[in-house]
Amino acid sequence: MEDNCCSNNDKKEFFGSVSHLKPFASTPVMQNKKEEAACCGSPPGPEYSRFARPGYEICGFVEDFMDTAAGPVPKIRTQLSMADHAMSVSARFGIGRDSYGIAPGIYCTGTPAADSPVLVTANYKLTFDALRMELSSVDAWILVLDTRGINVWCAAGKSLFSTEEVVKRVKTSGLDKIVSHRELILPQLSATGVSAIDVKKRSGFKVVWGPIRANDIKTFIDAGMKADESMRRVTFTVSERLVLIPVELSFLVKPTFLILLGIFLLSGIGTEIFSLKDAWSRGVMAAFAYAAGIFSGAIVVPAILQWLPGKAFSVKGAVTGIIAAFFIVMTLKGVANTWELTALFLCTTAVSSYLGMNFTGSTPYTSPSGVEKEMRKAIPVQALAGFASIVLWIGAAFIR
């Protein structure tokens, strides 16, 4: 059931907004039962859509159904609702992101015919939304694969957007009954998981590699299924990087709780064995240094990536980390001693370098061989800096 479900908000959107309802008191049935109605709260919602089926919910992005030889096909809206936007934002912050999928199968936009193009995509809702937004005035069939709610490129890398899945979905959807041609347009980035030759062999459908970005799809179709070079190259613009920051931060929430606990415990150790007062006063300083590391590694590095020196991300993170650490030292110069300042400096820099290195997972250009090479050099240095920071921090409590 869950794969046919969308949020309640979506459902509300589908059934029309409340303002379209007839005034509550003018409904004849209700007039007869005025007393009962008055004590039953808000007016009733609209009637169920004629497409409603027991046990299913109609998604907010479906505006109609089209009858085809393979059964009714949902026709989707090409404009996003407020609910879609709100859900996208929350997914970007890591909320509900792991279950943000839609049911796989055939959908359509406009009024497609048997010779209309078939666009294949992933069932991550953000991906699906990005595609349908670009399809106003396009008559097309959309074959949504079950990529377990993961975007095209990541799903291809995990063999979810795969030859297997394309072949299977073509067969189970009855696509051959709906279209007269035998051609599928796949997003270029799915080539990591899909072999065009094998799809042709096993399903009879020829794969045409579409553009990387959904916003080029119209131009691609209008040009007679031709992509120019810019459509075939990934980009990593400032806005493409900035949208990644919230989700990077959301991954840090859980470990941060543990790290803060550790910071306050270690900060309390001293000549009195454990001092609550020190745990707080020194702990706040260390937490501040840790937060500066997060800021410089997980926010500044993605934001100004290409202007930072070095090719290795751990180096980029260390550079922003040193600058952030410098500010920490300047701020705390009066309250912390030299040992403590050194410890805080190392802490901010190590955290920033590590988080900068972690950003490799979000970029469209870092090779696994490169990341592994960089990690083998960087992790020992980061670990050493972290360890030295802890030793100096605890030691300082005994000398101050």
Next chain:
Amino acid sequence: MQDFRYLYDVSTLSLNREACTGCGMCEIVCPHGVFKVDKKKAGVIDKNGCMECGACAKNCPAEAINVTPGVGCAAYIIQTWIIGKNGNSRGIAKCY
């Protein structure tokens, strides 16, 4: 993407030019413009731009391309160090 260059001389990509039939599929699927077909033979024109996604090898009808595909993600690689590559194929390691 010329502003975004990663470590040089690390890619596992190799092309067997003798086996190449010049179909141009690698040039189409590569998101970084690593290949260029000239005189019915593909050539690697920007090996350092390769991110080892594996799209070219997967779609080469002549099996002329070799690359060890993978995800260039530090968090993922750390997990493979801890739980091993087999753990990953079972989907235990997370790549976001």
